[in-house]
Amino acid sequence: MVGWVVLITGGLTGIGRATALAFAREGAMVSVTGRRAEAGAELVRELRALGAEAEFIGADVRNENDVRAMVDNTVARFGRLDVAVNNAGTEGVPGPLTEQTPETYAATFDTNVLGVLLCLKHELRVMEAQGFGSIVNVSSTMGSRGAPNASLYVASKHAVEGLTKSGALEAAIFGVRVNAIAPGPVDTAMLDRFTGSSERKAGLIAGIPLRRAGKPEELADSILFLASDKASFITGQIISVNGGKTAS
Template structure:
């Protein structure tokens, strides 16, 4: 069986890092990407110790040339691209719609939406050439519901689901599947920035989750691994919400 080649953007922390670790432990060849070279090189070394081949390629998902170099570099290093996980994202600025500006809009959408679009553009070109592949985009529970003072983040994560559905329909013709995950609150640095670091604030927020807790990054990583695998071979264009029951309410 051919060892899968996996590319992960936004891989240096949180869900991206957990996903890289999950694939490395399974023996995959991995390219991790992010904007911080020192952290990226250290992560690649950690992944090699888990048994997989791993490389770091620096890229900023807001820039088309960076993403072309990232995908080209992955294919040059490993010969193909089987799985791409588009996890790079930002929570942006949370404030009332009446306080938003074109600049705050761009700061969120350039990473979350343009970054996902450009990532898929180059990933799909590589996968189309080989006639196979699987892409998993990372949306959010807020790709399904609203949140006061969070219009930019909410809208950007709705957009990721729209991009996923459209890309899935285009890619089906050449044997590539495109799905997404929609995490709820997951214990990461982004969650701490989002709700603050106060134990009281965090407890109140987590209490809104029907399962009564925040998720673990490894739980999201396992779902991403499933969606990327042959076990999900008949799934495309779908978003799997891992939110402790929030979207069921």
């Protein structure tokens, strides 16, 4: 992956941050995006310390002008776009379905679904013209099953998987691959917010056959595989990385 150009949304924390560091260690040139300039600058310093060329681009994936600019600025800076990782996401507002509102819907879907749609739109615009590229979206174990008190998050991740499969079918003729990973519980700040307490977190982890949460670095490794030439005949697939949670 030496010299590859990689764009990562939601790259400042958790899985996105681990993925940026992993690509940097492989010799890629990395654009990371997010909404916090100070954290972005700090991550870029870390990436450059690993020997990578790296840039931070401030962007809100809910805003099409931001998304268009983030893709175009990456291409202007590095010359092309080999890999895009659409990781930006939110847990939204958990709670019973009967308590959800148009506002809580928008709080979840604007980032998790509209954001992925806009990113795919502009990444494919570039990659299809190039005739190559690989996109990895980040879904969730909940993208293929239900969960109480998480209806909007669950629905948004089902939508991500639909976008992934449809995008893959449209892009294949251009030599572009589109896949997704579906993480189970991963030890990140989002998991802490989602569970709300150490007891609930422990209960969720107890349902994982491997009896632990995933590490962001483990998800990053899966993303690197899907992005790489080792996965050259894989497209339109959702790869579960969840410690066996969906094995039964």
